[in-house]
Amino acid sequence: MSQPSAKPWPKMTSREEFRFLVDVILACSSGDHTVVTLQDEQSGTTRFANNRVIQNVDRRRGLLTARVSFGHRHGTASTTDFTAGAVRNMVARAERIARVAPEDPEYLPPPAPCPFPPRETARAETIAAGPTRRLEYANEAIGLCRMENLMGAGIVSSSVAAIGVAADNGLFGYEMRTEAEFSITVHTGDTTALPGSDSIGTGSMGTGWSAASHRSIDHLRIQERTLAAIDKAKRNRDARELPPGEYPVILEPAAVAGLWFWLIQALDAKSYTKGTSPVTGQMGKPIVDQRLTLSNAPDHPDLLGVGFTQEGLPSAPSRWIDAGCLQQLSYDRFTAQACGIKEIPTLEAPILSVQGASYGTIRDLVKQIDRAILVTNFWYIRSVNRRDLTLTGMTRDGTFLVENGHLVCPVKNFRFHDSPLRVFRDIDAATVPLEALSPETGKMLTPALILPRFHFSSVTRW
Numbered sequence: 038m039s040q041p042s043a044k045p046w047p048k049m050t051s052r053e054e055f056r057f058l059v060d061v062i063l064a065c066s067s068g069d070h071t072v073v074t075l076q077d078e079q080s081g082t083t084r085f086a087n088n089r090v091i092q093n094v095d096r097r098r099g100l101l102t103a104r105v106s107f108g109h110r111h112g113t114a115s116t117t118d119f120t121a122g123a124v125r126n127m128v129a130r131a132e133r134i135a136r137v138a139p140e141d142p143e144y145l146p147p148p149a150p151c152p153f154p155p156r157e158t159a160r161a162e163t164i165a166a167g168p169t170r171r172l173e174y175a176n177e178a179i180g181l182c183r184m185e186n187l188m189g190a191g192i193v194s195s196s197v198a199a200i201g202v203a204a205d206n207g208l209f210g211y212e213m214r215t216e217a218e219f220s221i222t223v224h225t226g227d228t229t230a231l232p233g234s235d236s237i238g239t240g241s242m243g244t245g246w247s248a249a250s251h252r253s254i255d256h257l258r259i260q261e262r263t264l265a266a267i268d269k270a271k272r273n274r275d276a277r278e279l280p281p282g283e284y285p286v287i288l289e290p291a292a293v294a295g296l297w298f299w300l301i302q303a304l305d306a307k308s309y310t311k312g313t314s315p316v317t318g319q320m321g322k323p324i325v326d327q328r329l330t331l332s333n334a335p336d337h338p339d340l341l342g343v344g345f346t347q348e349g350l351p352s353a354p355s356r357w358i359d360a361g362c363l364q365q366l367s368y369d370r371f372t373a374q375a376c377g378i379k380e381i382p383t384l385e386a387p388i389l390s391v392q393g394a395s396y397g398t399i400r401d402l403v404k405q406i407d408r409a410i411l412v413t414n415f416w417y418i419r420s421v422n423r424r425d426l427t428l429t430g431m432t433r434d435g436t437f438l439v440e441n442g443h444l445v446c447p448v449k450n451f452r453f454h455d456s457p458l459r460v461f462r463d464i465d466a467a468t469v470p471l472e473a474l475s476p477e478t479g480k481m482l483t484p485a486l487i488l489p490r491f492h493f494s495s496v497t498r499w
Contacts, residue, residue: 075201245269
């Protein structure tokens with residue numbers, strides 16, 4: 038007996054469909070203000086380990102949310118059912134919650150409507166990509182690893198999402214956004230990956246890692262990234278142990294991004310005004326090397342810029358740190374109003390750049406130094422002291438001793454204790470901004486940097 042076929046998912050919610058849903062919600066809402074958000078996503082992930090594909094899955098999830106307010110009381114409800122009856126029930130739930138909720142002293146009505154800048158947030162090739170395309174890219178990486186008799190594990194993912202925000206005051210925004218990601222870890226030993234994992238045990242053998250993210254799945258540079266991970270793994274055999282202490286370092290872009298993620302998080306306006314931020318009182322003053330500039334570049338083709346935020350605020354280019362000096366803080370709408378800030382800056386597409394001469398590649402940078410530790414990436418970065426932004430974490434994915442402009446040998450991984458506000462006060466040299474991606478930071482563009490001092494507190498035992 039044949040089984041009935043599964044009910045197919047509808048197409049992605051279009052701009053017109055979202056506007057129709059908004060009209061239904063606003064017509065049945067009795068609140069003083071009503072805000073509607075949409076996140077309708079189709080995503081898929083292909084995982085491989087031990088040089089074979091182990092998973093190839095797709096997921097579809099649509100979520101419609103309404104926030105209804107009565108004065109300073111507000112309630113929120115969501116639904117995955119976009120039929121008229123379910124949408125009306127969602128609004129009724131939000132109203133019931135709002136009527137019994139305590140007053141929120143920081144509540145604000147929705148932002149005033151404004152035109153959102155149109156951006157190329159969706160790429161047709163990523164929308165069309167499915168399990169077959171992801172499988173092709175995974176097999177390309179696997180084939181390169183097999184040619185070198187190495188083991189590879191990683192993911193290829195792609196997604197398309199319809200994102201919307203609207204309110205009863207005329208606010209309306211809608212975007213299609215795509216994103217694709219590739220990540221690979223290559224190792225030289227015979228250790229076995231855990232089932233379903235995209236990472237592998239290192240044992241005493243060498244490992245190498247690389248990753249990429251882009252709006253276009255065809256810009257992931259699978260071959261280039263896989264060969265980079267293979268090269269790191271082959272160089273990373275038989276690591277020697279060096280004593281902990283303070284060393285000059287070459288931080289590759291992923292390592293730089295890992296530290297700057299925490300520095301960016303410290304630029305919070307609420308903690309700044311309360312005096313608990315490590316940069317309190319430093320507005321307009323230098324907090325890092327004067328050659329460093331941190332900007333939001335939502336129009337950059339290699340970054341993941343958007344037209345508007347989840348709150349319905351436009352995204353625009355901005356400078357957060359200019360020539361080393363602090364220029365912007367991260368505001369929620371309530372804090373911005375209290376501080377008299379009319380245009381709230383966003384930082385969803387960060388780029389860290391260096392003024393003056395820069396080198397084109399990391400290899401060029403390595404040639405410039407007599408002795409240093411090269412760090413590919415950090416992991417498990419955690420806060421030790423929020424007042425001076427001291428962090429701890431461990432090196433991973435390739436840590437090397439550099440002498441006389443050459444990689445001499447791999448070294449065992451270190452644990453570090455240091456603050457980005459200290460280590461980025463002085464830089465010796467830099468590359469042009471390069472792609473940086475890690476699970477802890479998301480994507481940004483940042484140079485690889487030579488820093489004269491970095492404190493490694495101990496040697497790890499893994």
